Amino acid sequence: MANSSLRQMVYSRAWDTRCRSVDVARVLKPLLTEGATLLDAGCGEYGLAEFVSAPTVGVDILPDGGIADGYTYVRGSILSLPFADRSFTVAASVDVLEHLPEDLRPAAVEQVVAVADRAVVIAFPTGKQARQADEVFRERLDKRGEMLPDWLDEHLRQPYPETDAIVEAINKAAAAGGRIAQISIYPSEHLSIAKLLRWSAARSKYIYLIANLTVGMMLSVLPKPTSGNSYRTIIVAEFEDDRS
Secondary structure: OHHHHHHHHHHHHOHHHHHHHHHHHHHHOOOOOOOOOEEEEOOOOOOOHHHOOOOEEEEEOOOHHHOOOOOEEEEOEOOEOOOOOOOEEEEEEEOOHHHOOHHHHHHHHHHHHHHEEEEEEEEEEOHHHHHHHHHHHHHHHHHOOOOOOHHHHHHOOOOOOOHHHHHHHHHHHHHHOOEEEEEEEEEEEEHHHHHHHHHHHHHOHHHHHHHHHHHHHOHHHOOOOOOOOEEEEEEEEEEEEOOO
16 A cells, blocks of 8 residues: 555656646546546556546456555546547547557547537647657667666657657548537647756666656756647547537
């Protein structure tokens, strides 16, 4: 129990997980009005539940025993979500698409759009800058003879998602359901800080832990990313019925 509480504390306060969750929670807030429900597709062990106030259902392929308290967990795949169309007010997917082969990403987007009534929020590392930061991290780990983290290995197996391609997939999925998507795009995670933490992780897991927690607790006062210096992109798509 103590170990679980420590892991959850690190998750909620460390930069790597806090920055993406806080950024996504910020764009979710105006969408999650009273009575709203949220699906967190590809939630992982903790997901968004700790950062939002709406009732949250998490879906992932993790075993049931590996999931923290705080939300309803359903074991399943983002490629075949076990819910009826428009079951949730909002459906979110954070840092999932980059783990999928490029040809499966449109199907994942289609699933997330189908189960959302009002909006979807999809976040992912994107662009040459993000990939370069991860490639440099891999090179540093290789030089030290360290094994690659699973997430990094999966990231680098295929091209990183491109914003235009994901927007196109959202629009296509919305149209298939007789809807129109109003798209907004936001940057997430300052690239220079992402690089700093990868440098610290390549040096020592203890240096990384200290840096990760320190920077995470300073999140509110650190420089905000722009489209030119962000590691991740957040796409918000709000739906309305196509009455044309």
